[in-house]
Amino acid sequence: MACAMGWGMPEGTKLTPEQQEFIERAGLYFAHYHLSRIGGRLLGLLLLTDRPLGIEEMATTLGVSRASVSTNIRVTADLDLTEQVGIPGDRRDYYRFSPEAWQRGLEVRIAGTLQLRRIAEQGLAALNPSDLVASSRLAELVDFCDFTIEEQRATIIRWQERREKLHRAHPPPQQDAATDD
Numbered sequence: 001m002a003c004a005m006g007w008g009m010p011e012g013t014k015l016t017p018e019q020q021e022f023i024e025r026a027g028l029y030f031a032h033y034h035l036s037r038i039g040g041r042l043l044g045l046l047l048l049t050d051r052p053l054g055i056e057e058m059a060t061t062l063g064v065s066r067a068s069v070s071t072n073i074r075v076t077a078d079l080d081l082t083e084q085v086g087i088p089g090d091r092r093d094y095y096r097f098s099p100e101a102w103q104r105g106l107e108v109r110i111a112g113t114l115q116l117r118r119i120a121e122q123g124l125a126a127l128n129p130s131d132l133v134a135s136s137r138l139a140e141l142v143d144f145c146d147f148t149i150e151e152q153r154a155t156i157i158r159w160q161e162r163r164e165k166l167h168r169a170h171p172p173p174q175q176d177a178a179t180d181d
Helices: 017-031 037-048 055-062 066-078 101-126 132-169
Strands: 082-087 090-097
Touching: 017 037, 037 055, 037 066, 037 082, 037 090, 055 066, 055 090, 066 082, 066 090, 101 132
Parallel strands: none
Antiparallel strands: 082 090
């Protein structure tokens, strides 16, 4: 049941060439943001599916080892981009794309910016009061961090409002209760 490029989906489902291209492009995109290419491909695959997938199924579909899928799916789950779900009576692990992935990405950026702000404050505290150039640079960095954090928090609020409108207009399909944690 393999399709082009040696990929195949168990249970008779096949990826189209367009889907394969999407998955590859997702892998390349996320690799630019320090996720492995396989991790990005996993995200691409899960974006296309309407049900949770098991590690074996993802490995077969992407033509990679189970170990690689297992390692990379844990990274995506740690980043809250995917979530592990269970199926009653089945001891295997299944994963789906996290409904909070985009918001979580902004929250991670906020946390990183807060860390940078703390470093800048530490630099300010360590300065000699006569070092006006460095003091000015670090004060600007603190202000930039504050500005960025405010903007990202505002973006999250706007995204939540927009997402709520979208879901009212086009309700997402209900997740099968059997796959919830």
